[in-house]
Amino acid sequence: MKKAVSSIILLLSLWPAFGQLDSLAVQINDEKYFEDQFYVGVYYNALLDQPTDIGQSKLSYGVHGGFIKDLPLNKSRTVAIGLGAGLAYQSINTELRARKLSNGTIVYNPVAPGLTYRRNTISFASAELPLELRWRASSPTRYKFWRVYAGFKLNYILEARSSFVTQDVKESFKNDDVNSWLYGTYLTFGYNTWNFYIYYQLNTLFEEGVQTASGEPIDSRSLQVGLMFYIL
Secondary structure (H helix, E strand, O other), X not given: OHXXXXXXXXXXXXXXXXXXXXXXXXXXXXXXXXXXXXXXXXXXXXXXXXXXXXXXXXXXXXXXXXXXXXXXXXXXXXXXXXXXXXXXXXXXEOOEEEEEOOOOOEEEEEOOOOOOOOXXXXXXXXXXXXXXXXXXXXXXXXXXXXXXXXXXXXXXXXXXXXXXXXXXXXXXXXXXXXXOEEEEEEEEEEEOOEEEEEEEEOOOOEOOOOEOOOOOEOOOEXXXXXXXEEEO
16 A cells, blocks of 8 residues: 555656646647646545444545556547556545454444544555546647536445544454445546546445445445546
């Protein structure tokens, strides 16, 4: 998981260097140019369809980055398909506590009322595969333009962990109840550097049959809202 986070941070640190390629593309004035082949994004992560009386605590966030192959579909190259691969990391704060018993079973209960805790999270690193339909108002000499990209994304979970930390207790374990594959639809739109990003997860975060100790199914799914940065 640490390697995935480090890779994303490296992409963020290299952003200014990649940005210099914009100016180079303008100078070359290539009519067969490609757009937006690297992406880096940050977002707030909200969980929908939570069990009864279960909310989120503190900030839940995610970061992702990767490479997308731009495949123009028309002569003016304003419409294209993007097919990519990248890495993502998410940390979700929740009021639903996971505990692993000695027999390996994971049980889920609301955090006890009045219990003060520092962190109660489920976090995971994943490899992601985005596929998107792209429209942009670009040209060989225009590198500041409007764009609207709509897509579908698969995420393969590399590792998921549940953590609960108080002043006296620290619990952390690998959580195999998380679905191995997560998938959903997303939309990115904006101008030049600043682009809004919204993603809706179509399947549930946990595998089918996972439920609270009271027997209520855990059908949580993610809604992500944030910013996306594209680089040549």
